[in-house]
Amino acid sequence: MHTYIARRTAISALVAIAFAVVPFATQAQVMDEVPFITTPDNVTMEMLKTANVGPKDHVIDLGSGDGRIVITAARQFGASGLGVELVPDLVAKSRDNARRAGVAQKTEFRVQDIFDTDLSAGTVITMYLLPEVNLQLRPRLLRMAPGTRLVSHDWDMGDWQPDRTTRVDVPDKKVGLEKFSRVHLWMVPAPVDGLWCSGATRLHFQQKYQNYDARIEGGAAVAQSWAGRISGVDLPAPVGGPMRPSFTWRDGxxxxxxxxxxxASGTRFTRATGNACPA
Ligand SMILES: C[S@@+](CC[C@H](N)C(=O)[O-])C[C@H]1O[C@@H](n2cnc3c(N)ncnc32)[C@H](O)[C@@H]1O
Known part of the structure; x- marks a missing residue:
């Protein structure tokens, strides 16, 4: 049921966009074609560069269309990849395109609903979907391994602000009135919300997406509070002002x-088992 609603939302919203920008005479044709809109090559390159894709990456494109993002990731950046797509003809075309590009061994294309897809192997997730669909995916994306890079063409994820947005000129853009695309990057932030202990030292985080407020006290630590920003597995010290502690998230x-x-450098904090640290 959830899958059905997600799919209907995606398709009806894409239809709405197309109706807003395409002359009446061609609307019937667009009704058939609109769910599949390709990402232009220069935007594909920007998405993969923004995510810093390399040979160790596994790129999953959610709603992979003709496979271009996964194929480019394999051919130009040496990554492996998975494309997930509802339309069987597009999946057949993707496999054919991958064979022609010489990357069939590094890529897989599945006829599958993105809401039924196991994302755990992905180190990079790419999307050209719709705002509503991004929001439905958001809870799952936030639970992915810290540091996983998420890249979305044009659409954001509501109040989870991107870590970076770039703008790419697309003079012949087929949808919308703007002649450019936005490329948004998020890094899945380490989940730090709550109380952490290192002996008698207490470290408390209040986290919202990649932003946090922290307080440290007890043991040898100089008691202090500060606000910071998580960058994947890294919690760098805020720039400027007094020197604050910085952390790396590793194995929980x-x-x-x-x-x-x-x-001291290397001091390890683990999650409190209750709501206090050992005295
Ligand atoms: C806008 S196109 C993007 C294609 C490709 N990713 C690109 O950027 O060129 C979105 C694609 O997502 C597919 N799609 C929409 N909802 C989906 C779902 N729930 N599961 C799998 N694919 C879906 C559509 O069939 C369409 O091909």
Whole structure:
């Protein structure tokens, strides 16, 4: 049921966009074609560069159309990839395109609903869907491994602000009135919300997406509060102002990066088992 609603939402919204920008005489034709709109080559390149895709990456394109993003990731950046697409003809075309591009061994294309797809192998997720669909995917994307890069063509994810947005000129853009595309990048932030302990030192985070408020106190630490921003697995010290601790998320724990404020480099914090740290 959920899948059906998601699919209907995607298709009806794409139809709405097309109706807004395409002359009446061609609307019947667009009704058939509109769910599949390709990302232009220069935007595809910008998406993959923005995500810093390389040979160790596995790129999953959600709603992969003719396979161009996954094929480009394999051919130009050496990545492996998976394309997931509802329309069987597009999946057949993608496999054919991958064979022609010489990347059939590195790529897979499946007829599958994106809401039924296991995303856990992806190190990079690409999307050219719709705002509503991005929002439906958001809870799953936020639960992916910290540091996973998410790139969306044009559409954002509501109040989860992108870490970076770039603009790419597209003079012959087929949808919308703007002649450019936006490329949004998010890095899945380490999940740090809550209380962490290192002996008697207490580290408390209140997290919203990649932003946090932190307080540290107890043990050898100099008590202090600060606000910061998570960049995947890294919690760098905020730039400017007093020196704050910085951390790296690793295997479910937080390691102090550089000796600061009474904390030695390498000090490890683990999640509190209750709502207090050992005295
Ligand atoms: C705008 S096109 C983008 C194609 C390709 N990713 C690109 O950027 O060139 C969106 C694609 O998503 C597919 N799609 C929409 N909803 C889907 C779903 N729930 N599961 C799988 N594919 C879906 C559509 O069939 C369409 O081919």
């Amino acid at each position: 724990g937080l390691d102090v990066k550089t000796s600061t404020a009474g904390l």
